[in-house]
Amino acid sequence: MTQTGNANDTTRFDTIIRNGTIVDGTRSPRFRGDLGIRDGRVAAVSRSPLDAERADRVLDAEGLIVAPGFVDLHTHYDAQIQWDPYCTLSGWHGVTSLVLGNCGFGFAPVAPEGRDRAMLSMSRVEAIPFDSMKEGMLWDWVTFPEWLDSLERMPKGVNVISYVPVGPLMIWVMGLEEAKKREPTAEELAEMCRLLEAGLDAGACGWSVQRLGDGFTSVQRDFDGSPMVTDCMSDETCFAFADVLKKRGGGHIQITQAKDDFREDLKFLAKLGERSGGPILFNVVAANNYHPHQSKRLLEWAEDCQKRGIQIYLQA
Structure with missing residues (x-):
């Protein structure tokens, strides 16, 4: 899994989860960001918006917690x-x-x-x-x-x-x-x-x-x-x-x-x-x-x- 936010990154994702409040399980403070999922795994975590064109599906998690199971x-x-x-x-x-x-x-x-x-x-x-x-x-x-x-x-x-x-x-x-x-x-x-x-x-x-x-x-x-x-x-x-x-x-x-x-x-x-x-x-x-x-x-x-x-x- 990578921390990303590079506008030039062209990595494709199956799903992007946007605008969620991310609690990543590392005891770090929660933050607002996007997740990119590829092949059933979290492939990217970004504090900057991921380009919706890079995913087959985009889910809006506004107002929701995004966390590991x-x-x-x-x-x-x-x-x-x-x-x-x-x-x-x-x-x-x-x-x-x-x-x-x-x-x-x-x-x-x-x-x-x-x-x-x-x-x-x-x-x-x-x-x-x-x-x-x-x-x-x-x-x-x-x-x-x-x-x-x-x-x-x-x-x-x-x-x-x-x-x-x-x-x-x-x-x-x-x-x-x-x-x-x-x-x-x-x-x-x-x-x-x-x-x-x-x-x-x-x-x-x-x-x-x-x-x-x-x-x-x-x-x-x-x-x-x-x-x-x-x-x-x-x-x-x-x-x-x-x-x-x-x-x-x-x-x-x-x-x-x-x-x-x-x-x-x-x-x-x-x-x-x-x-x-x-x-x-x-x-x-x-x-x-x-x-x-x-x-x-x-x-x-x-x-x-x-x-x-x-x-x-x-x-x-």
């Missing part, structure tokens, strides 16, 4: 995108790309006989109406790679990418009840890692998990009031999944972590980042009127991790 890193549109291609309200408010499969929650792999139970879980933990899922979900997949294929076929008004949510992996391999009360055997863990690899090979950007324990921090529970499958999974299981990313040399981890001891949580997250070698997206940092120092200390901790080469990023 927002990327929503944390959504639970896994069901809704199947009947709402714009993922409203996000798509209405400038979100052009979003991430599915957060918190270890999702719908793949899910066997046909487990579909209703998977939807019941999401009806409580993410407040998605069961009837809407029952009527609107396509269910033309079983495995995670097949789910990505289904996503590819769906008409979409936004770009999407997905984590492999580890909850469905555990249920697929161990069964729902067993996954809630014990650790996987070595053979079961190896199979889950194999399925994770298959999901990453198919195009997933990493894996996700929620670990809220079974105490006072367990605020996102299953349909029956019990903890979610991943809430009580061990550090060792998480590290095994992190090792998959380390071996591949890439991939993100999104983790919602809040167990009984916050200091121990932070130690675990730093170690998880070291084991995976990749970015950790941690939920959540939030301003707190009663304890305003907490968010500041969390930011300082993340900065310290960065200095040590551990890629910790906080989600608000």
